Amino acid sequence: MSVRLALFGGIYNNYLALEAALEAAKALGVDEYYCLGDIGAFGPFPNRSFPLLYENQVHCIQGNYDDSIGNQLDNCQCGYTDPRDNYFAQISYDYTLENTNADNQKFLQSLEKEHVLEIEEQRILLCHGSPRKTNEFLWESTTPLHFLDIFFHQREVDCIAGTHTGIKWHANTSLGQFVNVGVLGRPENDSTTNVWFTTLDISRDGIQHNFHPVVYDYDRLSREMQMEGLPDEFIETIQTGRWTTCLEVLPQKERQRLNH
Template sequence: MVKIAFISDIHSNLEALERVLEDIKKEKVSKIFCLGDLVGYGPNPNEVIEKIKNENIISVMGNYDDAVGFEKTSCGCSYNPGRETEVGDESLFWTIKVTSKDNKEFLKSLPKKLSLEIESVKILLVHGSPLNHLLEYVKPSTDPERLKLIAKSVEEDIIVNGHTHLVMAKHLYRKTILNPGSVGRTKNGKPGATYLILEIDEGVFSYRFKFVEYDVKKTVEKIVKVGLPIELATVLALGSAYSMGPSKNSKNNLGVFKV
């Protein structure tokens, strides 16, 4: 039996990442994979990248990793016009400014997708979707016809993606699409971090989502101290405005399937 952890969308939140890694250590996993967006929004881009490198966590590229690594003028995010766009731009430009040259090179080197085979189970890792690696939002509300195209576009049994910050599990056309949510900027309506545990045993896989609390106040104080927009701190303090996602007492956050 192989146990794997998947994390995503850390967004420069060192406190959340460290707490999640502590929790993962208790799970005694064989390997940790990341679905991208190591940086952006938060106050510790360099520290997060160094932690990922030091822990030998294999990651695919997220849209923020791409934008910061290549010093782009946009992260490609789906912002609403006005203040939301302004906050996103301020976050991107600040992160580009403070991220070291070596760490930008690391971000640029990340693959846009990664295919694995573990005990006869094939897994595709991508930040957005197999059809748009960096930018497509695959949400619980995504049109079924679009999900059908995504599922049929890959030979892998499981697609693990990030980008939306929303925990998701979809099963269609003998494929499973999983999203671990976000470590550093959750959108489930509760301050904290989420990640995914996948267990594989002779072609049978099961999964569960985990919610972890961390020192949100410390991260918020850092955001204010470095001069990032206060709205970024508010999102962490509120856990965004979304009501869906895993909770400590959820009975609907796991599944068992056979390939």
């Protein structure tokens, strides 16, 4: 027997991509849906993602953005240090906070920071950044396998899934497997306009991951972002698949992909 999970990373208000991802996941015969946090940010109309999450019983983990919006904090706790990155992050945060209704804020506040699943004798830890810190960036090129093994050892799990960086990756270590599920919110700086989600097929024999590209109506998203007065820099990213903001946290290898 095998159980298939769909894992969605940061949605960043991109309800159009979420809709497309849910449809794709249904077609794949997914049994359960999870979102690893950061429902808001970046895109337009923050309240539009929530009905999709509620109707499809998507179990959500709290990301740094959700904690901030849910508790009405001053900033998104994204973990950027560059002034320009923080400037744009704040525009997006102020917009999202102002436009997320009270019920949805309460929902965000109620979310748990991690969730451990036990399926077919496999233990899977779902978190946002890392098991030790919600906004920790675990990039493929700066996360040694022996570092991940510390988490597998401490938490006694077979698989850890996270998001937060915006770029998917997977690694098998000597003690388990780590998967960054990617994000639905914006393309992953590879000059394509699609976004990504991940499925896990879990059986007693092991856990198999698969990354799935999501094609969605990014022109409509761009128009709506423009209508809402969101920065041109954000719209450019949606249109080109290249990051124009939040770049300074990128390590060299991830940056070299487009020679940023």
